[in-house]
Amino acid sequence: MTHPPAGFDTASIGRWISQRFGVSDFDVEVMSIGRSNLTFTITVDGRPRWVLRRPPLGHEGGSAHNVAREGRIMAALTDSAVPVPTVLDIVDDPEVLDVPFVFMDHCPGFAINTPSDWSSIPDESKPDCAFGMIDALAAIHSVDIDAVGLGDLRRPGGLIERQLRRWLGQVEQIATRETPMIHEVHDVLLKSMPDPAGSPVGLAHGDFKPNNMIFAPGGGLNAVVDWELTAVGEVLTDLGYFIAMLTVPEEYTSIWVPTPADGFPDTEALIARYQEVSGHEVHDVGYYSAFAMWKLACIREGVYTRLKTGQMGDLDLDPDVAGEGVEDLAGQALTLLERP
Known part of the structure; x- marks a missing residue:
């Protein structure tokens, strides 16, 4: 990847993905970025496969941006009647990323924005x-x-x-x-x-x-x-x-x-x-x-x-x-x- 998006450390996250899922060749697309939590789509062979969600840039704490808490809630609801993305891992390891993140299967579909x-x-x-x-x-x-x-x-x-x-x-x-x-x-x-x-x-x-x-x-x-x-x-x-x-x-x-x-x-x-x-x-x-x-x-x-x-x-x-x-x-x- 020539220009990795801000907030996504391609080298360290790439090593983690390779070790965890055996995939080393992937691309990253920004799904949403701003003052809320940042969301990235990870594509393999041109198809969306995973989603990574992390706190916003310059994050200094606060429950509204606590992605580990958010990930835990979604994981807890996996077998309930509530439709949620499939959470694969909640990572809090500074050697992978300087902030905690949630790693999920990509959920196909679209939001109603327009x-x-x-x-x-x-x-x-x-x-x-x-x-x-x-x-x-x-x-x-x-x-x-x-x-x-x-x-x-x-x-x-x-x-x-x-x-x-x-x-x-x-x-x-x-x-x-x-x-x-x-x-x-x-x-x-x-x-x-x-x-x-x-x-x-x-x-x-x-x-x-x-x-x-x-x-x-x-x-x-x-x-x-x-x-x-x-x-x-x-x-x-x-x-x-x-x-x-x-x-x-x-x-x-x-x-x-x-x-x-x-x-x-x-x-x-x-x-x-x-x-x-x-x-x-x-x-x-x-x-x-x-x-x-x-x-x-x-x-x-x-x-x-x-x-x-x-x-x-x-x-x-x-x-x-x-x-x-x-x-x-x-x-x-x-x-x-x-x-x-």
Whole structure:
């Protein structure tokens, strides 16, 4: 390989692949690279064979980029009803790579990132594709975390309570301006939080949306990926997030998602399907969607701050536009919270 991609040490990883799998001739392609975990496809004889996932460049710790934890979760779900890539190894050896990485079989298919991705699925299969996402979400939430060895992911207190505290703390730590809307919505979310005792608790993916899944050409779901934010807690946070991502303007997330105008089922149909297959009584969806939008506002404030301080110089974004998105997202969350 003439120009190995940044973050992939071809020599040392190549030795490890040769020793582990008996293959010495391969190529590497970047699947995704940026501020999230980095993903590389390893091809043999011109065909994708493996995937390597590692922390981002300049990684300095933090659970959101803990690929070993992510790999462990996927490995634990291998024999469950949740479709996941096949994890072959979780490596933490500085002689192979200076950071831990997860090594997986390549899962064929595509994520839904653009209108053309969605349009490649036959129209008659689009509803089944969408409901297949909901079925996968219900499967995640039905996992017996103790039986699969993930019981240690439990943390004291409710998931929403923990995340309200965590996200507000992060905003207060990095913000370079007053953030009244974030604080106002936080206070309303805290005051109107559903009783955790009345909410189903289980494994929550944390970032469940169409571009974090791999689909077959006909729309069948091959795997759910990107388990960086997985936790144990109120599972309806996942459903609220999924629904929120279908309604938040693309300019605030940089993510395209299909809508009912594109042949995607409406919110009521998605909720009904989830309730049917999960057995959970769905309640307070507006609250959980508002909670998701508030988190997106917090993330947007971080983007604004880094743009203002020159820490995202590689992105051609207007800081003021990013800043306006914070107010809009928080305002949408507040509107949802104020609905009867």
